[in-house]
Amino acid sequence: MSRKGQSKIREIHPDAVYSNVLVSRLINYSTKDGKKMASQKQVYDALELIKKETKQNPVEIFEISLDNIRPKVEVRPRRIGGSVYQVPTPVRTHRQNSLAIRWLVNASRSRPNKQFHSFAEKLAAEILAAHKNEGSAVTKRTEVERMADANKAFAHLRW
DSSP, X not given: OOOSSOOOOXXXXXXXXXXXXXXHHHHHHHOOTTOHHHHHHHHXXXXXXXXXXXXXXXXXXXXXXXXXXXXXXXXXEEEETTEEEEEEEEOOHHHHHHHHHHHHHHHHHTSOTTTOOXXXXXXXXXXHHHHTTOSHHHHHHHHHHHHHHHTGGGGGGOO
């Protein structure tokens, strides 16, 4: 059963402090139980921690980190003649951003509580790790791209 028409991509307004759409999306992704103000405070605290630690513009560091997390190719299942093949396909820009931010937030949440006390500290640590091309989110991207590379033989099945 297919969906009728193309789904509309909602316009997201830039955030209040940095007037950046990606920061706004990070806030939206890290919101839990509809508590956007709490999420906003945590994200801004994380960016402040990055600013203190690196003495650079935190938004630039965040954007470089996202560049390091964004996947270029991913595998999508394609059913042909009763068997399902994992076909590598390039990732569209909007999906690249969505995946990168989702992986960043999930990697931050899964960091151990021993050394970090708040989500802001975890998020800042994960962004800084991604800035150096390390961390769970970058590992996730590497895994996805490795999977696509391993299934290169099925690239001709792309539609």
